[in-house]
Every structure is written in C-alpha cells, then in structure tokens.
Amino acid sequence: xxxxxxADAPDPVTATAPARPRRPARPARRWRRLASPVLLVLCxxxxxxxxxxxxxxxxxxxxxxxxxxxxxxxxxxxxxxxxSLTRAGVGLLVGGGLALFLGTVAGLLRLGDDLVDPPVQMxxxxxxxxxxxxxxxxxxxxxxxxxxxxxxxxxxxxxxxxYAGIRDIDERLVEAARTCGLGQAARLRHVVLPGALPALFLxxxxxxxxxxxxxxxxxxxxxQTGIGFLMMEAREFSQTDVxxxxxxxxxxxxxxxxxxxxxxxxxxxxxxRGLRAT
Amino acid sequence: MASRTAGDLTGxxxxxxxxxxxxxxxxxxxxxxxxxxxxxxxxxxxxxxxxSGKSTLLRILAGLDGEATGETAVRGPAAVVFQEHRxxxxxxxxxxxxxxxxxADTDQRIDRALTEVxxxxxxxxxxxxxxxxxxQRVAVARALVREPDLLLLDEPFGALDALTRLRMQxxxxxxxxxxxxxxxxVTHDVDEALLLADRILLLDAGVIAEELPVDLGNGRxxxxxxxxxxxxxxxxxxxxxxx
Numbered sequence: 001x002x003x004x005x006x007a008d009a010p011d012p013v014t015a016t017a018p019a020r021p022r023r024p025a026r027p028a029r030r031w032r033r034l035a036s037p038v039l040l041v042l043c044x045x046x047x048x049x050x051x052x053x054x055x056x057x058x059x060x061x062x063x064x065x066x067x068x069x070x071x072x073x074x075x076x077x078x079x080x081x082x083x084s085l086t087r088a089g090v091g092l093l094v095g096g097g098l099a100l101f102l103g104t105v106a107g108l109l110r111l112g113d114d115l116v117d118p119p120v121q122m123x124x125x126x127x128x129x130x131x132x133x134x135x136x137x138x139x140x141x142x143x144x145x146x147x148x149x150x151x152x153x154x155x156x157x158x159x160x161x162x163y164a165g166i167r168d169i170d171e172r173l174v175e176a177a178r179t180c181g182l183g184q185a186a187r188l189r190h191v192v193l194p195g196a197l198p199a200l201f202l203x204x205x206x207x208x209x210x211x212x213x214x215x216x217x218x219x220x221x222x223x224q225t226g227i228g229f230l231m232m233e234a235r236e237f238s239q240t241d242v243x244x245x246x247x248x249x250x251x252x253x254x255x256x257x258x259x260x261x262x263x264x265x266x267x268x269x270x271x272x273r274g275l276r277a278t
Numbered sequence: 279m280a281s282r283t284a285g286d287l288t289g290x291x292x293x294x295x296x297x298x299x300x301x302x303x304x305x306x307x308x309x310x311x312x313x314x315x316x317x318x319x320x321x322x323x324x325x326x327x328x329x330s331g332k333s334t335l336l337r338i339l340a341g342l343d344g345e346a347t348g349e350t351a352v353r354g355p356a357a358v359v360f361q362e363h364r365x366x367x368x369x370x371x372x373x374x375x376x377x378x379x380x381x382a383d384t385d386q387r388i389d390r391a392l393t394e395v396x397x398x399x400x401x402x403x404x405x406x407x408x409x410x411x412x413x414q415r416v417a418v419a420r421a422l423v424r425e426p427d428l429l430l431l432d433e434p435f436g437a438l439d440a441l442t443r444l445r446m447q448x449x450x451x452x453x454x455x456x457x458x459x460x461x462x463x464v465t466h467d468v469d470e471a472l473l474l475a476d477r478i479l480l481l482d483a484g485v486i487a488e489e490l491p492v493d494l495g496n497g498r499x500x501x502x503x504x505x506x507x508x509x510x511x512x513x514x515x516x517x518x519x520x521x
Contacts, residue, residue: 176364180378194368271368
C-alpha cells in the first residue's frame with residue numbers, strides 16, 4: 001500500500017514506530033525451506049555414486065543433467081520440446097476457447113444454462129484420460145488424438161470457473177452499473193468481465209496443469225516426437241537417464257507456465273492488492 | 279411492469295410521478311397502490327418500519343424492478359445512491375465516478391464531483407483502500423457527476439457510524455443547496471428525515487399512510503421545540519413509544 005493512502009488518517013502508533021522488519025525476516029525462512037530439497041538431491045547423488053542405486057534403476061542427478069545438456073546441444077531436445085509445446089498450445093486454445101464460449105453462454109443466459117450445463121455436468125464425471133480408447137477409434141492415433149486429449153483436459157476447469165465466475169458476480173454491482181446508464185454490452189465489459197477475471201485465471205491455471213497431464217498420457221500413444229515419445233523410446237533402450245530427464249522437463253514446463261501465469265495475474269488484478277492491504 | 283414515460287419538460291412539472299404502484303412477492307403484497315409526486319428541487323423523505331416496502335418502492339422508481347405494476351415517470355436525469363457504496367472494486371475512484379460518462383470534459387466533471395465531496399486527492403485510490411464514509415462519499419460523487427434533477431437515496435447513510443452519518447447529512451444539505459436537485463430519501467431514521475426533508479411520507483401497510491410537510495426552516499436543529507413535536511408524532515406513528 002502506498003504512503004498516500006494513509007495520509008488522511010495517520011495512525012499515531014504506526015506513524016512514529018519504526019517500520020517493522022517484516023521483509024528481512026523472509027529470506028532466512030526461504031533458505032531454510034530450500035534446505036531439505038537440496039539435502040534430498042545430495043543424498044540421491046551420493047546413493048547413485050556409491051552404487052547404492054543401480055544406474056539402470058535411477059541414475060545420478062548429475063548424469064541426468066549431463067544427458068540433458070547433450071540432447072540440448074545436438075538439437076534433439078528442442079525438436080521434441082517444440083512439438084510438445086505446440087500440442088499443449090493448440091489443445092489449450094481449442095478446449096479453452098470452447099469452454100470460455102460455453103461457460104459464458106451458460107453463465108449469462110438462463111436458456112444457455114438449461115441447455116449447456118446438464119450435459120457438461122454429466123460429462124465431467126468421466127475421467128477424460130479414460131477416453132483414450134474411444135478417442136483412438138474416433139480420431140485415430142495421430143496428432144489429433146494428442147490435441148483432443150489436451151483440449152478435453154483443459155475444457156472442464158475453464159468451463160466451470162467461467163460459469164462460477166460469472167454467477168458469483170455481485171448482482172448489486174450490476175444494478176449500480178444499470179443506474180449509471182450502462183447498457184448490456186457496457187455492463188459486460190465493465191462489470192461482468194473484470195468480476196469474472198479472478199475465476200478465469202484460476203481456471204486457466206488448472207487447465208494448464210490438466211493440459212500437461214493429458215500430454216503425458218497422449219504422447220505415450222504412438223507418438224513420433226515430443227517429450228513423451230522421447231521417454232518411451234528411452235525406456236525401450238533402457239536409457240533411464242533420458243526417462244528421468246523427460247520427467248524433469250514435464251515438471252519444469254508445469255512450473256514455468258504456472259509462474260508466468262501468476263505474473264500476468266498479478267499485473268491484471270492490481271485492485272486485489274488494494275483489497276488485501278486493508 | 280411499471281410503464282415509465284418521459285413527462286413534459288416545463289419547469290414546474292414534477293420530476294417524479296408515480297401512480298398506483300403495486301408490487302407483490304408471491305402472496306405477500308408489499309405495495310398496494312402507492313401514489314407519489316415530487317416537484318423540482320423538493321426533498322421528500324420516505325419513512326417506514328423495516329419491511330414496509332420503502333426500499334422496494336425506491337427500486338421500482340429507479341427502474342430496477344421489472345415486475346411491479348402501475349405507472350412511474352421520471353423527468354430529467356436521475357441518479358441513485360444505495361445503502362452500500364456499490365463501487366466496482368476493480369476500478370479506481372475516478373473511473374467509478376465516471377462510469378458510463380463520455381465526452382471531452384468527463385475528467386473535469388469527475389474532478390469537480392470529487393472535490394465537492396472532499397476527495398479530490400483520492401482519485402487514483404482503489405475502493406478497497408477507502409473507509410466506509412469515504413466510499414459512500416465517492417458513491418455520492420458518482421451520482422452528482424450525472425447532474426441529476428432527481429436523486430434517489432436508499433438509506434444512504436444507514437451503514438455508517440453515527441459521527442460520519444451526521445457529517446454526510448451536512449454534506450447532502452450543502453450539495454442540495456448548491457445544486458437544487460430534488461431527492462427521494464428512503465430512511466428509517468426519523469431525525470434524518472426531519473433534518474433533510476421538505477416533506478415526509480409515511481409508508482405503512484403498502485400505502486402512503488400519512489403526508490407531513492416539514493416547516494422548520496433552513497437552520498433546523500433537533501433542539502427546536504417544533505422539531506421535537508414532529509419527532510414524537512412520527513415515532514408514535516411508527517409504533518415507537520416516546521414517554
């Protein structure tokens with residue numbers, strides 16, 4: 001919170017007392033929280049080096065990194081990574097776009113709610129990864145299978161959060177906007193969209209998680225490229241280091257997308273910081 | 279649905295006319311034929327106990343209730359101030375005030391309105407950073423910036439603490455003297471009605487049960503004996519014993 005927001009109501013206690021050392025206390029805690037993961041990796045390395053862990057079961061983390069460096073340098077990794085990212089991106093766009101449209105229709109219109117929501121609620125009960133056999137029959141084992149799986153995984157979180165985000169908007173704010181002379185389109189733009197945005201972000205984050213999960217499964221079905229293919233191929237040649245590397249890349253992809261989204265979210269939803277400050 | 283018609287534009291024609299307004303929620307009749315007119319510049323207080331339908335009537339007059347029957351007509355621009363400030367949390371103070379406005383002088387109008395409620399320095403603040411009284415003043419500025427001929431106030435100070443409420447009542451009196459808008463003030467506070475209104479209407483059993491002109495002059499205070507007499511009479515009608 002900025003200083004000016006306190007200016008008209010100076011609290012004598014906080015105004016004279018020195019600033020609380022709240023920030024400096026945080027890094028120490030952060031380092032402490034880092035200790036156990038680092039220790040675990042060190043133990044893993046040590047166990048692998050001393051031969052306690054057989055290299056074909058679990059290679060040392062340093063070996064995994066070395067393999068990663070080798071594959072990155074000869075360009076193999078980039079090819080597979082780009083293919084995986086493309087599948088995730090296209091799937092998210094298709095599934096997310098459809099979810100956004102249907103969620104908006106169901107959230108805004110009573111007729112849309114009656115027509116769209118019941119089948120979606122029923123379909124939600126199906127574990128979408130269990131649809132793989134049926135999807136293979138429908139769309140084959142090519143690219144469309146992977147994209148369909150990602151789209152299905154991304155659809156539900158975005159649909160439900162769009163729907164809930166619109167439904168949870170305070171009706172009194174919509175009324176106030178009406179008394180200010182805002183028409184339907186302007187109310188959508190100034191009240192409904194910004195009001196539903198926090199829920200939309202939550203949906204997107206869940207959808208990205210689901211997209212990676214779907215990709216892991218989808219890329220193990222007859223893929224010729226992609227991180228999943230890299231792992232399946234490595235398994236056949238007992239290259240455990242590549243399998244572990246694939247897992248690491250999936251984890252990093254999930255982490256990176258989540259972080260990126262958090263940054264966008266924080267920039268877009270500045271007003272909520274003010275909300276928390278009081 | 280209550281049909282809303284635009285009246286003629288002569289200076290003395292009422293800014294608000296309502297005829298035979300009727301509203302029921304299921305079997306419960308809340309408004310059983312209310313007639314009401316407000317002249318330009320006149321402040322009318324609508325008093326009633328809780329559940330008497332006074333807020334329902336205001337919502338109908340504001341055009342927010344599609345299921346009422348009867349006729350209402352509002353002439354000229356009207357604005358509403360609710361009990362809660364109802365500011366959009368994702369818009370800064372200035373954007374909230376200027377909601378729905380367009381035109382080259384919008385910024386100046388917003389500044390003027392915020393200055394009038396004493397919050398010119400808070401135009402960049404988020405609503406969540408304001409105190410209850412400040413947020414309600416922004417809500418008043420949002421109504422004022424529309425240069426209304428009629429202000430509809432739904433217990434506008436009901437959620438504020440007693441001191442802030444007194445200050446807001448003073449602010450409203452000052453603004454009214456400057457701008458000369460008419461107002462319908464829905465309240466359950468007898469003192470507030472007596473301080474601010476030219477005329478008091480008592481809503482009871484779904485109809486206007488009593489109409490009471492308030493001839494206390496401009497410098498009215500609760501210490502005035504005439505104020506006390508009216509106060510006792512109104513409390514008596516509202517079923518509050520005063521001994």
